[in-house]
Amino acid sequence: MRVLLVEPNYKNKYPPMGLMKISTYHKMLGDNVQFVKGFDHSVDKKVWDRIYITTLFTFDFDVDVKTINHYKLLVNSIDDLYVGGIMASLMPEKVIEATGIDRSNILTGLFTDTSVVGDNNNINVDELPLDYDILEQIDYKYPAGDNYFAYTTRGCPNNCPFCAVPILEPYFHETNNIIDQIRTIDEKYGPKRHLLLLDNNVLNTENLESLVDDLCKIGFGRGAKYVDPGAYNIVMMRYRNGDRADFLDKKMAAYLEGLKKRIKSVKMLETFLQIVIGAEDAEDYAQYMLDHDKELSLIVEKYRNKAKKARFLDFNQGIDGRKVNDENMKQLSRLAIRPLRIAFDDIRLKDIYCKAVRTAHRHGIKEISNYILFNYKDKPEDLYERLRINIELNKELGIQIFSFPMKYSPISETDRTYIGINWCKKSVLAISAILQVTKGVVAAGSNFFYKAFGSNLDEYFELLAMPRELIMFRSYFENNGITTKWKALYGKLNGEQKERLMALASLNVSELRKTPWPNDLKDILEFYLIKHSDKTEYSNEKYIQLSLMEDSNIIIED
Numbered sequence: 043m044r045v046l047l048v049e050p051n052y053k054n055k056y057p058p059m060g061l062m063k064i065s066t067y068h069k070m071l072g073d074n075v076q077f078v079k080g081f082d083h084s085v086d087k088k089v090w091d092r093i094y095i096t097t098l099f100t101f102d103f104d105v106d107v108k109t110i111n112h113y114k115l116l117v118n119s120i121d122d123l124y125v126g127g128i129m130a131s132l133m134p135e136k137v138i139e140a141t142g143i144d145r146s147n148i149l150t151g152l153f154t155d156t157s158v159v160g161d162n163n164n165i166n167v168d169e170l171p172l173d174y175d176i177l178e179q180i181d182y183k184y185p186a187g188d189n190y191f192a193y194t195t196r197g198c199p200n201n202c203p204f205c206a207v208p209i210l211e212p213y214f215h216e217t218n219n220i221i222d223q224i225r226t227i228d229e230k231y232g233p234k235r236h237l238l239l240l241d242n243n244v245l246n247t248e249n250l251e252s253l254v255d256d257l258c259k260i261g262f263g264r265g266a267k268y269v270d271p272g273a274y275n276i277v278m279m280r281y282r283n284g285d286r287a288d289f290l291d292k293k294m295a296a297y298l299e300g301l302k303k304r305i306k307s308v309k310m311l312e313t314f315l316q317i318v319i320g321a322e323d324a325e326d327y328a329q330y331m332l333d334h335d336k337e338l339s340l341i342v343e344k345y346r347n348k349a350k351k352a353r354f355l356d357f358n359q360g361i362d363g364r365k366v367n368d369e370n371m372k373q374l375s376r377l378a379i380r381p382l383r384i385a386f387d388d389i390r391l392k393d394i395y396c397k398a399v400r401t402a403h404r405h406g407i408k409e410i411s412n413y414i415l416f417n418y419k420d421k422p423e424d425l426y427e428r429l430r431i432n433i434e435l436n437k438e439l440g441i442q443i444f445s446f447p448m449k450y451s452p453i454s455e456t457d458r459t460y461i462g463i464n465w466c467k468k469s470v471l472a473i474s475a476i477l478q479v480t481k482g483v484v485a486a487g488s489n490f491f492y493k494a495f496g497s498n499l500d501e502y503f504e505l506l507a508m509p510r511e512l513i514m515f516r517s518y519f520e521n522n523g524i525t526t527k528w529k530a531l532y533g534k535l536n537g538e539q540k541e542r543l544m545a546l547a548s549l550n551v552s553e554l555r556k557t558p559w560p561n562d563l564k565d566i567l568e569f570y571l572i573k574h575s576d577k578t579e580y581s582n583e584k585y586i587q588l589s590l591m592e593d594s595n596i597i598i599e600d
């Protein structure tokens with residue numbers, strides 16, 4: 043069977059784990075599998091026996107629909123096309139309406155039963171290992187890098203109304219053994235450096251101690267180090283396993299090319315060059331390499347980089363601060379965890395959150411970061427307060443908590459325009475402008491924080507009201523005096539005028555131009571039409587440097 047796997051051309055951090063498992067599944071059945079991202083016209087001429095399309099964020103709905111409508115023409119029958127993933131699971135009816143595919147061709151939730159695609163076996167696709175090889179078929183590089191991606195648990199028993207997990211994975215359960223998952227990857231693809239665990243609520247497990255034991259056994263205990271085996275050893279292992287692929291040969295050739303420069307011994311270099319030159323004419327490159335492994339491996343072992351590097355484990359979806367206690371922090375502190383992400387979604391959880399951070403810290407976990415939901419039922423000042431609390435905790439505990447504010451959008455919406463009940467569009471845009479400079483991270487240092495968000499609530503609200511260009515090109519407009527002029531006008535406004543200003547400043551520039559301006563706001567509204575003329579001359583250096591300096595601790599982020 044010829045199987046095509048498609049990920050629409052949206053930007054995403056993690057590789058498509060669902061498709062990687064489906065690839066493993068079809069390869070187990072002896073099928074030919076190809077993976078593409080977006081529209082790849084090299085696959086358009088074929089007719090595929092089955093196509094699977096994944097989906098992710100609901101706000102990528104239009105891209106997904108375009109992709110489905112394109113690929114539905116490349117299967118024998120529309121019934122041979124399946125759409126799955128998060129967006130499709132959350133809004134199957136909308137997908138049906140926009141694409142005409144049948145409800146039975148939308149795979150909602152986890153792919154645990156292959157009868158839904160008409161296959162007759164007892165394979166639980168969700169528990170299969172990931173096929174990393176499909177990623178070699180596309181040019182897109184996932185920001186999360188070439189690491190282990192796994193789950194140790196699925197689901198979450200909490201029903202937070204803003205979260206999609208209760209719909210996608212309604213039952214909390216443990217998955218297959220993490221030792222087996224990692225061992226399978228090691229044996230097939232070679233070891234990877236970091237481990238990203240995508241559990242939604244790992245602290246809900248009753249077997250945390252044995253899970254931590256297992257994670258220590260597979261090399262992620264506290265202080266864990268990693269020595270990269272190098273492409274030579276990995277590709278050789280794969281050749282020995284019988285794997286043959288162009289990308290393996292290319293990886294091997296590129297590695298040997300790089301190694302050549304490091305060989306100091308004249309005799310070894312001579313032998314090395316002889317082998318490498320001979321490889322150019324080899325009919326079977328892989329077999330040729332295997333035949334010369336004995337001589338080559340001596341050279342590779344002498345010159346390959348054997349530096350020990352720290353490796354980390356990251357429960358990337360965050361842990362539930364309400365469940366943090368001495369017992370579970372004692373367990374997690376046995377791991378090379380970095381960072382420990384604790385959700386801080388609601389200011390009302392302030393005491394629980396602070397207690398959770400202090401408990402983690404007491405057990406020696408010092409690399410902490412958090413997700414901060416905003417634009418939900420919170421107020422703008424709640425966001426400031428949560429960020430400020432982290433700055434104070436940093437001072438108190440001598441640590442560096444990094445924050446990742448996450449803008450809420452309802453899971454039923456297909457775009458990101460939602461504005462929370464206590465927010466206005468201008469405030470949300472101001473936060474996004476501030477975060478744009480630092481790629482979404484609020485660094486740990488107080489210098490950065492008070493500069494970026496204001497040193498008190500008054501300054502924070504002033505920043506939220508400030509024209510976007512003045513926020514984005516902060517140093518430039520501060521230095522040329524424009525910001526001072528704007529501040530002087532803003533300072534003269536009363537509360538009611540500020541409210542009207544925020545409503546008008548929420549309009550985009552063309553709407554603002556068309557709208558009649560009230561006399562008392564005319565002067566200040568002029569500032570909202572200002573455009574920084576030369577975007578390449580980015581005049582925010584000081585601000586960027588400050589954030590990057592303090593951001594150096596972040597290891598795996600967008």
Ligand code: SF4
Nearest residue numbers: 198200202205207242
């Ligand atoms: S605890 Fe986290 S994963 Fe669970 S429902 Fe709430 S937000 Fe979602």
